[in-house]
Amino acid sequence: MALLELQDVFATYGSRRALHGVSMNVEEGSIVALLGANGAGKTTTLRAITGLVKVQGAIRFDGQRITGVATEEIARLGIAHVPEGRGTMSQLSVLENLQMGACLRHDPKAVRQDLDRVYAYFPWMKSRLAQPAALLSGGEQQMLAIARAAMMRPRLLLLDEPSLGLAPIVVKGIFKIIEAINSEQGVTIVLVEQNARIALKTAGSAYVLEVGVVAVSGLARELAQDESVRESYLGY
Amino acid sequence: MRTTSLLKPGNALSLFLLLVAVMAPLYVLGRFPTLEWAYVWALLIGMIGVNILTGYCGQISLGNSAFMAIGGYTTAILTYTAGWNYLLTIPVAGVLASVGGVMVGIPALKLRGIYLATATFALAISAPSVIRHFDQLSGGSQGISIPPAEDPFGLVRSQSLTGEQWLYYMALVLAVVLFLFSRALLKSHVGRAFRSIRDSETAAVANGVNLTFYKTLAFAISAFYAGLAGSLYTINTAYISPDSFDVGFSLALVVGAVIGGLGTGIGPILGAVFTVWSPRYTQILFNAKPDIAFGVLLILVMYTMPSGIAGGVYSLWAWYQRQRAAGRPKSGDGTILVGKAASTR
Amino acid sequence: MGTEVFLSANPVEGLEQQLVFGIATGSIYASLALALVLIYRAMEAINFAQGEMATFSTFIAWTLMATFHMSFWIAFPLVVVLSFVGGVALERVVIRPVERAPILTTILVTLGLFSIFNGLSGLIWGYTIRTFPSPFPVTPISLGGVGIGFQDLGLIGVSLVLLFLIYLFFSRTKLGLMMRAASLYPQSSRLVGVRVGWMLALGWGLSAAVGAVSGMMVAPVLSLDPSLMQSVLLFAFTAAVLGGIENPLGAVIGGIVVGVLLALVGTYIPHAEDLRLVFGFIVIVLVLLFRPAGLIGRAHVTRV
Numbered sequence: 001m002a003l004l005e006l007q008d009v010f011a012t013y014g015s016r017r018a019l020h021g022v023s024m025n026v027e028e029g030s031i032v033a034l035l036g037a038n039g040a041g042k043t044t045t046l047r048a049i050t051g052l053v054k055v056q057g058a059i060r061f062d063g064q065r066i067t068g069v070a071t072e073e074i075a076r077l078g079i080a081h082v083p084e085g086r087g088t089m090s091q092l093s094v095l096e097n098l099q100m101g102a103c104l105r106h107d108p109k110a111v112r113q114d115l116d117r118v119y120a121y122f123p124w125m126k127s128r129l130a131q132p133a134a135l136l137s138g139g140e141q142q143m144l145a146i147a148r149a150a151m152m153r154p155r156l157l158l159l160d161e162p163s164l165g166l167a168p169i170v171v172k173g174i175f176k177i178i179e180a181i182n183s184e185q186g187v188t189i190v191l192v193e194q195n196a197r198i199a200l201k202t203a204g205s206a207y208v209l210e211v212g213v214v215a216v217s218g219l220a221r222e223l224a225q226d227e228s229v230r231e232s233y234l235g236y
Numbered sequence: 237m238r239t240t241s242l243l244k245p246g247n248a249l250s251l252f253l254l255l256v257a258v259m260a261p262l263y264v265l266g267r268f269p270t271l272e273w274a275y276v277w278a279l280l281i282g283m284i285g286v287n288i289l290t291g292y293c294g295q296i297s298l299g300n301s302a303f304m305a306i307g308g309y310t311t312a313i314l315t316y317t318a319g320w321n322y323l324l325t326i327p328v329a330g331v332l333a334s335v336g337g338v339m340v341g342i343p344a345l346k347l348r349g350i351y352l353a354t355a356t357f358a359l360a361i362s363a364p365s366v367i368r369h370f371d372q373l374s375g376g377s378q379g380i381s382i383p384p385a386e387d388p389f390g391l392v393r394s395q396s397l398t399g400e401q402w403l404y405y406m407a408l409v410l411a412v413v414l415f416l417f418s419r420a421l422l423k424s425h426v427g428r429a430f431r432s433i434r435d436s437e438t439a440a441v442a443n444g445v446n447l448t449f450y451k452t453l454a455f456a457i458s459a460f461y462a463g464l465a466g467s468l469y470t471i472n473t474a475y476i477s478p479d480s481f482d483v484g485f486s487l488a489l490v491v492g493a494v495i496g497g498l499g500t501g502i503g504p505i506l507g508a509v510f511t512v513w514s515p516r517y518t519q520i521l522f523n524a525k526p527d528i529a530f531g532v533l534l535i536l537v538m539y540t541m542p543s544g545i546a547g548g549v550y551s552l553w554a555w556y557q558r559q560r561a562a563g564r565p566k567s568g569d570g571t572i573l574v575g576k577a578a579s580t581r
Numbered sequence: 582m583g584t585e586v587f588l589s590a591n592p593v594e595g596l597e598q599q600l601v602f603g604i605a606t607g608s609i610y611a612s613l614a615l616a617l618v619l620i621y622r623a624m625e626a627i628n629f630a631q632g633e634m635a636t637f638s639t640f641i642a643w644t645l646m647a648t649f650h651m652s653f654w655i656a657f658p659l660v661v662v663l664s665f666v667g668g669v670a671l672e673r674v675v676i677r678p679v680e681r682a683p684i685l686t687t688i689l690v691t692l693g694l695f696s697i698f699n700g701l702s703g704l705i706w707g708y709t710i711r712t713f714p715s716p717f718p719v720t721p722i723s724l725g726g727v728g729i730g731f732q733d734l735g736l737i738g739v740s741l742v743l744l745f746l747i748y749l750f751f752s753r754t755k756l757g758l759m760m761r762a763a764s765l766y767p768q769s770s771r772l773v774g775v776r777v778g779w780m781l782a783l784g785w786g787l788s789a790a791v792g793a794v795s796g797m798m799v800a801p802v803l804s805l806d807p808s809l810m811q812s813v814l815l816f817a818f819t820a821a822v823l824g825g826i827e828n829p830l831g832a833v834i835g836g837i838v839v840g841v842l843l844a845l846v847g848t849y850i851p852h853a854e855d856l857r858l859v860f861g862f863i864v865i866v867l868v869l870l871f872r873p874a875g876l877i878g879r880a881h882v883t884r885v
Contacts, residue, residue, distance in 0.1 A: 354869075489690065
């Protein structure tokens with residue numbers, strides 16, 4: 001049984017339907033990429049998982065149905081979502097953002113360990129803990145958002161376009177961390193990306209969305225090598 | 237401008253109700269209920285004013301009791317101190333109150349939403365004490381008594397009409413006239429300007445609507461109506477004191493307008509009639525103190541019919557129309573000023 | 582009216598006396614303003630019923646002391662706790678259905694609460710004026726030639742303690758951080774698992790508790806009847822607006838400034854007792870027009 005299952009998921013924004021029956025399986029411990037053009041429904045899929053949009057169909061996490069469950073309860077089940085726009089709490093300090101990630105936890109020693117691990121991933125944070133998050137650069141905010149999600153010790157991490165607007169070298173660094181989070185902590189990751197190339201390098205398997213449905217899916221390695229897929233859906 | 241199909245049968249209904257209203261005091265109502273209803277018509281005028289300002293122009297004002305006080309005191313002072321015939325004081329009361337409205341409207345230009353509500357709430361709380369302060373003019377805490385109203389046609393003296401009936405008809409006539417005037421106003425370009433401001437100030441400005449002028453106008457008109465209402469109230473009671481028009485009154489106006497249905501034509505009427513039907517309100521009419529039933533009722537209405545009774549009826553009607561002709565587009569959305577249902581005209 | 586007696590300081594006393602008096606009364610406004618600020622920070626709405634809720638709590642305290650003969654020092658914390666619980670319950674039951682409704686709906690609901698609490702107070706306890714015992718001895722002491730009462734010191738002290746506790750809570754505790762985050766960034770907070778609705782309820786609970794403290798501080802001075810907090814509410818609005826509606830420190834400073842200004846107005850402008858309320862109104866309008874964030878508030882004005 002996969003950690004995350006989507007079965008024929010439909011999602012609507014007001015009167016506009018964005019997903020027309022998406023089905024996906026995410027195995028525990030894997031990294032899955034969710035690719036496709038703008039407006040294909042990638043972000044909507046993530047939002048459907050965490051209950052930010054109205055959903056029809058079945059979404060199961062660890063066997064448990066989470067459709068219709070409140071967002072905060074879904075988060076409490078162990079799903080961390082770094083949304084489009086990062087969702088950094090800009091008037092709070094860097095440290096406070098990280099503390100918010102850990103706010104539900106009752107194991108202060110483990111929280112300290114996780115903080116140290118975060119500082120190991122992102123050494124610059126240690127010296128800027130008191131700074132308001134609004135003063136960080138785009139890349140730094142992205143790292144902060146990922147770090148905050150990691151502080152939740154989630155089982156599943158949803159990342160929405162971590163590379164958006166960032167310089168290639170920063171993106172490389174971030175993706176290294178994403179891999180580390182997966183390999184060192186066993187966190188399952190679903191990765192929405194416009195930058196298909198780096199996504200397919202990092203992920204194990206991938207789904208390509210088009211107009212709200214899954215067009216292609218399979219092992220990342222194979223999709224990356226399939227020229228017709230790359231041309232039709234991934235733009236390179 | 238779309239006229240709802242409600243209006244056609246509505247016209248006949250309105251005429252019928254008007255007839256009932258005219259006949260009632262002569263054949264059905266006793267003396268005290270007649271006087272009560274005289275207050276209701278006066279209250280209606282005040283609620284129309286609130287409906288214009290808040291329902292159509294989107295400015296939240298919890299301070300209209302202050303304008304009622306201006307109107308009331310104008311009537312009282314001119315009648316008592318200057319010896320005017322009270323009938324002549326009524327228009328003056330409205331005009332002076334609207335001056336007050338302009339004065340409040342100008343700073344209100346920059347305030348919105350909760351800030352405007354707080355500022356006008358503070359106005360309503362502080363007005364009685366200001367009145368009390370200028371006691372040479374206002375008679376201070378003692379208030380002012382005026383002689384009971386005698387009609388100019390001698391009907392009361394000749395006992396063709398009771399005093400209460402005269403007050404009733406006077407208020408009714410004024411209410412009908414002012415209601416028709418407000419309908420005409422709201423159908424005109426002024427009403428369109430108001431609605432555009434309510435729906436989106438930025439869009440209104442982009443469309444060339446002069447915010448300053450129309451917002452101030454809305455305050456002035458609303459205050460005018462409030463002043464007239466205050467004047468009528470004072471005439472009915474033949475007495476005014478600083479606490480006659482306190483915060484509770486402002487709340488009654490706003491609540492009645494909201495419960496009836498903001499931004500609708502018949503809202504204020506429903507609000508004023510509803511006022512009579514909830515027994516607790518009678519207390520409010522006469523000593524303007526808020527109360528438990530009033531509060532509970534208000535909250536329940538906010539949960540179930542946040543667009544007021546009229547809004548609820550329109551929603552039902554719209555839903556019914558949708559069921560009848562699936563596929564036809566929904567009736568146009570107004571702005572959501574109160575609650576979930578769309579408010580139309 | 583008790584208010585008038587209270588608000589008119591004795592014009593014969595010296596300036597320092599006036600200042601002390603102003604600071605003491607200002608502390609009362611400050612404490613209720615703190616309650617208003619707490620709600621505003623939680624949901625960007627003003628609870629018009631704040632004063633009436635505080636009056637109701639104060640009446641409960643009176644009953645505990647007069648009918649059940651509890652000492653002040655037992656009744657006080659008990660009422661604070663009861664008010665907290667009541668505030669939480671109120672939010673969950675009454676406010677929750679309109680949590681996301683337009684502002685006028687919320688305003689009307691709090692106005693409805695205003696009516697209900699006012700009516701309840703009158704219904705249960707009637708309109709006779711009662712005395713409320715003060716926890717502080719009435720003996721005046723002299724500080725550097727200025728006569729102050731323990732009462733005054735007590736009022737100032739309580740406000741400062743409240744402010745300090747609130748500051749500590751929001752800046753140093755996890756719960757305080759969660760509440761701040763929940764009100765500023767509700768969606769992001771949900772994504773990390775914060776139950777935003779309960780944070781709101783907590784805000785109401787704290788606010789009700791602070792209001793109760795305020796009421797129990799004012800009652801010895803103003804005498805207890807259902808209209809106890811109405812004028813205080815106006816000045817609390819003034820204080821909150823003056824100091825910056827989102828800022829607890831601003832509320833306290835605003836309260837003190839309002840108290841001092843009113844005392845000075847009373848001293849130097851003859852026969853001006855009635856005008857104090859409208860003075861508050863004018864200050865509110867001026868501040869909202871020219872510096873809506875208040876004297877201490879943030880420079881940018883948040884969503885209205």
